[in-house]
Amino acid sequence: GVKKFNDVCREKIKEVSDEWGQLIPRFGRWSDMDNPYRTMDKTFMESEWWMFKQLHDKDLVYEDYRSIHICPRCETTLSQSEVAEGYKDIKDLSVTVKFRLREPEEAGLPKDTYLLAWTTTPWTLPGNVALAVGREIEYLHIMNMPDVKKGSDHEFKREHYLVSKEAFNKDAQPLIDGDENNDTFLFKGILVRKTSETIQGKELLGLRYDPPFDSYVNDEKIQNREQSWRVYLADFINTETGTGIAHEAPAFGAEDLELAQEVGLPVIQHLGMDGIIYDEVKELAGLHVKPIEDHQSTDVEVIKYLAGKGLLFSKEKYEHSYPHCWRCDTPLLNYATNSWFVAVEKMKERLLKYADEITWSPGHIKKGRWGNWLEGARDWSISRQRFWANTIPVWRCDECKNTDVFGSIAELKEKSGVEVDDLHKDVVDEVTYKCDCGGEMVRVPDVLDTWFNSGSVPFASYHYPFENKEKVDNRIPADFIAEGTDQTRAWFYYQHILVGGVFEKPAFKNVIVNGMVMAEDGKKMSKKLKNYPDPTLMLDTYGADAIRLYILSSQVVRAEDFNFIEKEAAQVASKVMGRLANVHSFYELYKDSVEHEGNSDSKNVLDRWIIARMHQMHAQVTTAMDSYELDKATRPLGEFVDDLSTWYIRRSRDRLKSDAEALSTLRWVLRKYAKVSAPFTPFIAEWLWSNVKRKDDEESVHLAKWCKGEDADEDLLLMMRQTRLAVEGILFARNMKKIKVRQPLSEVALNADFQLNNEMIEIVKDETNIKEISFYDDRDIITKMRSQKDWYVLHDIGTLQLAIKTVGLNPNITPELKKEGMARDVIRAIQNERKEKNLEIADLATVIVSGSNETLAATHEFKEEIQKQTNTTVENGKEQDEIEVDLTT
Numbered sequence: 001g002v003k004k005f006n007d008v009c010r011e012k013i014k015e016v017s018d019e020w021g022q023l024i025p026r027f028g029r030w031s032d033m034d035n036p037y038r039t040m041d042k043t044f045m046e047s048e049w050w051m052f053k054q055l056h057d058k059d060l061v062y063e064d065y066r067s068i069h070i071c072p073r074c075e076t077t078l079s080q081s082e083v084a085e086g087y088k089d090i091k092d093l094s095v096t097v098k099f100r101l102r103e104p105e106e107a108g109l110p111k112d113t114y115l116l117a118w119t120t121t122p123w124t125l126p127g128n129v130a131l132a133v134g135r136e137i138e139y140l141h142i143m144n145m146p147d148v149k150k151g152s153d154h155e156f157k158r159e160h161y162l163v164s165k166e167a168f169n170k171d172a173q174p175l176i177d178g179d180e181n182n183d184t185f186l187f188k189g190i191l192v193r194k195t196s197e198t199i200q201g202k203e204l205l206g207l208r209y210d211p212p213f214d215s216y217v218n219d220e221k222i223q224n225r226e227q228s229w230r231v232y233l234a235d236f237i238n239t240e241t242g243t244g245i246a247h248e249a250p251a252f253g254a255e256d257l258e259l260a261q262e263v264g265l266p267v268i269q270h271l272g273m274d275g276i277i278y279d280e281v282k283e284l285a286g287l288h289v290k291p292i293e294d295h296q297s298t299d300v301e302v303i304k305y306l307a308g309k310g311l312l313f314s315k316e317k318y319e320h321s322y323p324h325c326w327r328c329d330t331p332l333l334n335y336a337t338n339s340w341f342v343a344v345e346k347m348k349e350r351l352l353k354y355a356d357e358i359t360w361s362p363g364h365i366k367k368g369r370w371g372n373w374l375e376g377a378r379d380w381s382i383s384r385q386r387f388w389a390n391t392i393p394v395w396r397c398d399e400c401k402n403t404d405v406f407g408s409i410a411e412l413k414e415k416s417g418v419e420v421d422d423l424h425k426d427v428v429d430e431v432t433y434k435c436d437c438g439g440e441m442v443r444v445p446d447v448l449d450t451w452f453n454s455g456s457v458p459f460a461s462y463h464y465p466f467e468n469k470e471k472v473d474n475r476i477p478a479d480f481i482a483e484g485t486d487q488t489r490a491w492f493y494y495q496h497i498l499v500g501g502v503f504e505k506p507a508f509k510n511v512i513v514n515g516m517v518m519a520e521d522g523k524k525m526s527k528k529l530k531n532y533p534d535p536t537l538m539l540d541t542y543g544a545d546a547i548r549l550y551i552l553s554s555q556v557v558r559a560e561d562f563n564f565i566e567k568e569a570a571q572v573a574s575k576v577m578g579r580l581a582n583v584h585s586f587y588e589l590y591k592d593s594v595e596h597e598g599n600s601d602s603k604n605v606l607d608r609w610i611i612a613r614m615h616q617m618h619a620q621v622t623t624a625m626d627s628y629e630l631d632k633a634t635r636p637l638g639e640f641v642d643d644l645s646t647w648y649i650r651r652s653r654d655r656l657k658s659d660a661e662a663l664s665t666l667r668w669v670l671r672k673y674a675k676v677s678a679p680f681t682p683f684i685a686e687w688l689w690s691n692v693k694r695k696d697d698e699e700s701v702h703l704a705k706w707c708k709g710e711d712a713d714e715d716l717l718l719m720m721r722q723t724r725l726a727v728e729g730i731l732f733a734r735n736m737k738k739i740k741v742r743q744p745l746s747e748v749a750l751n752a753d754f755q756l757n758n759e760m761i762e763i764v765k766d767e768t769n770i771k772e773i774s775f776y777d778d779r780d781i782i783t784k785m786r787s788q789k790d791w792y793v794l795h796d797i798g799t800l801q802l803a804i805k806t807v808g809l810n811p812n813i814t815p816e817l818k819k820e821g822m823a824r825d826v827i828r829a830i831q832n833e834r835k836e837k838n839l840e841i842a843d844l845a846t847v848i849v850s851g852s853n854e855t856l857a858a859t860h861e862f863k864e865e866i867q868k869q870t871n872t873t874v875e876n877g878k879e880q881d882e883i884e885v886d887l888t889t
C-alpha cells in the first residue's frame with residue numbers, strides 16, 4: 001500500500017542526510033547542518049500548498065487533457081525539462097502505410113486508391129482515427145508496377161496511390177536517368193509509375209478510409225464514430241519529410257490531439273500508461289510498445305501485420321533523437337492524459353523581464369542556455385502519478401465535480417474537520433468530506449512534480465508565509481546561488497517560475513554555474529567503475545584546502561566539465577600549501593630575533609615589492625569576486641605564494657634573520673594573506689591567522705571583514721618583472737655555458753627595452769652571482785660584443801610585452817673568481833653537513849675543512865664570510881683531493 005511505501009521513503013531520506021552531514025563540514029562548507037530543510041517536512045510541504053493556491057488564485061494553474069511525455073516504466077508524466085535531459089540518437093523503423101479509400105469515386109479517383117502516410121511510430125497505428133492533408137498541397141497520382149521478382153505467372157493487381165507531389169519529387173529517383181519520357185521511378189525503394197494527374201488536399205476532405213487495424217471500428221463506446229477514419233485538413237502538414245499525408249493518433253501526439261479536439265474526433269488509447277497494448281487490439285495484445293530491451297520489437301510486429309494485410313508500402317530504417325527517462329532510461333511515450341499545468345507561457349513576458357536583472361557566471365549562459373530555454377518555455381506539467389511526493393491540494397466532488405483548493409492545513413481542517421500532521425498521499429487521501437450537493441469530496445489522486453519542491457526552496461524552507469514572513473520577503477531575491485549546468489533548465493528555472501509568478505521579482509541576483517567534475521579519464525565519476533579516488537581519502541592526504549583551491553581555480557566554476565587528476569591536486573598541495581607552510585615556519589624561526597610589529601612601511605625595495613604584490617593580488621581577487629568569477633579570484637593566490645616563496649623569501653633570507661623591517665613586512669604579508677585567502681582555503685587561513693594576527697584582531701579570520709584594497713605601486717611591480725627577466729636571461733646563459741651559479745663571474749652586458757636602477761641591479765648581481773652588470777643601447781652593444789669575441793651571447797629573451805634583445809656573458813674564470821667559487825663550495829658543504837646532523841640554525845658548531853691546496857687557500861681567505869654564513873668556527877684541515885668537512889658541536 002501507499003503508506004508502507006512512503007514509510008520506507010521516510011527512513012531512506014534519514015540515511016542520505018547523515019552521509020552529507022559528515023562530508024560537507026570537512027570540505028569547509030558552511031551549512032546549518034543541525035537545521036537542514038527537507039522537502040518532506042510538513043512545514044515545507046505546507047508552504048508549497050500555499051504556493052499552489054496563490055498560483056490558482058492568480059489563474060496561473062489549470063487542469064487539462066493533453067498529450068505529454070510519460071515514462072511507461074515509472075508510469076508517470078514528465079516535465080519539459082525532464083524530457084530535455086534524456087534525448088539520445090536511436091535507430092527506429094519508419095513505415096509508409098497504405099490507407100484504402102472506401103469511396104474514391106467521390107473525388108473522381110479510381111477504385112483501389114490508397115493514401116500513403118509515413119510514420120516513425122508504427123505502434124500508434126491501432127489508435128489511428130483520421131488522416132490529415134494540407135488544404136493547398138498538391139497530391140500526385142502514382143501507380144504500382146508488376147513485381148518482376150515474383151515471375152510472369154504472378155497475378156498483378158493494379159493499385160493507385162496519392163502522395164504529395166513535392167515529397168515525391170524530393171524522394172523519387174527516375175529508373176532511367178536523363179530520359180525525358182521516363183515515367184518509372186523508384187519511390188521509397190518501390191518501383192512506381194508516375195501519372196500527370198494531381199488533386200488538391202481540399203478535394204480529399206471528408207473521404208472515408210479503412211484503418212489498418214479494425215479493433216475499434218465496431219466499438220460502440222467510441223464517441224463520434226461517424227467522424228472517424230476520414231480525411232481532414234490541417235495546417236501543420238508539411239512536405240519536408242514523409243508523404244504530405246499524416247496518420248492521426250490523437251492519444252499520442254500534441255498536434256494530433258489538437259486536431260481531434262478541434263474537429264471532434266475520438267481519442268483512442270489502445271495502451272495503458274504502462275505501455276502495454278490492451279486486449280482489444282487482438283493482433284498485438286499484451287505487447288509493450290517500447291520495451292527497454294528492444295525498443296523496435298513491437299514496431300516489427302506491426303510491420304509484419306501490415307505486410308500480411310497488404311497494407312505496407314515500404315519500411316525504412318530511421319535514425320533520430322528520441323527522449324528517454326532520466327530515471328530509468330526507458331524510451332518515453334507521447335501520451336494524452338489529464339494533467340495540472342502552471343501557466344508559464346502566460347507569465348513569460350514578466351519572467352523574461354525578471355531574468356534580465358540576473359547576472360550569470362559565465363556570462364554567456366544568460367542569453368544562451370538559460371535565455372533560449374526561457375524564451376521557448378512551455379506550460380509546466382506539475383502533476384505526477386507517484387506515491388512519495390507532496391500532494392496536489394485539490395479536492396473534487398465525485399458527483400458535481402465541484403473543486404476546493406487548499407493553501408494550508410488550517411484551510412483543509414476548516415472544510416473537513418480533520419487536522420492532518422503530514423501532507424503525503426497516504427495521509428491526506430484519507431481526508432474526505434461532504435459536498436453541498438451531497439456528493440463526496442475526494443482529493444485528486446496526483447502528486448506534485450518534485451521540481452515544484454525544488455522551486456519552492458526560497459520560501460518553503462522557512463515555512464513562509466506561516467513563519468518568517470519578513471525575513472523571507474527581505475531575502476528574495478537571494479544574493480547568489482550556485483549549481484551545475486543541468487540546473488539551468490531545472491532548479492534555476494523552477495525557482496524563477498514560482499518566485500517570479502507569485503512574488504513578482506527574480507528569485508536570485510547572481511548565479512555561478514559549475515560544470516561537472518569528471519574522473520581522470522574524462523568519464524563520469526561512477527561508484528560502479530571505481531574510476532575516481534575516495535573523497536575522504538583525498539581530504540586526508542592533501543587536505544580540504546588543496547582540493548578546494550584545485551577545483552575552484554579550474555574551469556569547472558565556469559560551467560565547463562573538468563577532469564579531476566589526483567597528481568594535479570597533489571601539485572596544488574605542495575606548490576601552494578606546502579610553500580606557504582615553509583614561509584610560515586621561516587617566519588616562526590626568526591620572529592623572536594628582533595622586536596617587530598607587522599607593518600607595511602619598510603623602505604627596502606624587496607619589502608616594498610612584496611607589499612605592492614599583495615595589494616595587486618588583493619585587488620585581483622576582489623574584482624573577480626565582485627563579478628562572481630571564482631577561477632579568476634583563486635588563481636592569483638597560488639601565483640602570489642609562488643612569488644612570496646621563490647622570490648621574496650629567497651632574496652630576503654639573510655635580512656629576515658635579524659632585520660626588523662623584513663620581519664615586520666613578512667608578518668604583515670602573512671596576516672593579510674590569511675584574510676584574502678579565507679573564503680577559498682578556510683582552514684589554512686584560520687591557522688595562519690591564529691599565528692600572525694594582532695592583539696586587537698578578531699579571534700577568527702572568518703569573523704574579520706573583507707578589507708578595503710590599496711593601490712599597488714605599479715612602477716615597482718613592472719621594474720621587478722624586468723629585474724626577474726634579466727635574472728632569467730643571465731641564468732639561462734650560465735646554464736648554456738654550464739657554469740654553476742656558485743661560481744662568481746665578472747661581467748654581463750645587457751641590451752633590453754628597459755633599464756634597471758641600482759637597487760634592482762644589486763638584486764640581479766646577487767641572484768646571478770655576477771660582479772658587474774651594465775646596460776647598453778643598440779649601437780653600443782654591437783661594438784661591445786664585436787670586441788669581446790670569447791663572450792657568450794644570447795638574443796631575444798622574454799615575452800611580447802617585455803624583452804631583452806641581447807645578453808652578453810663573460811665566461812672567463814680568473815684565479816680570484818675561482819677562489820671565491822671554492823669558498824662557496826665550502827659553505828655549501830658545511831650547510832649540507834649541518835642539515836645531515838639536524839642542527840638548528842642557532843646551533844653554533846666547529847668545522848675542520850679538508851680539501852685541495854686551493855680549497856684550503858680559499859677557505860683561509862674567505863674565512864670570515866664562511867663563518868658568518870654557516871654559523872660555525874672554521875679551521876683548516878689536511879690536504880686531500882675532495883672537500884670534506886668535519887663538524888662538531
Ligand SMILES: [Zn+2]
Nearest residue numbers: 071074325328
Ligand atoms: Zn522511467
Ligand SMILES: [Zn+2]
Nearest residue numbers: 397400435437
Ligand atoms: Zn458536489
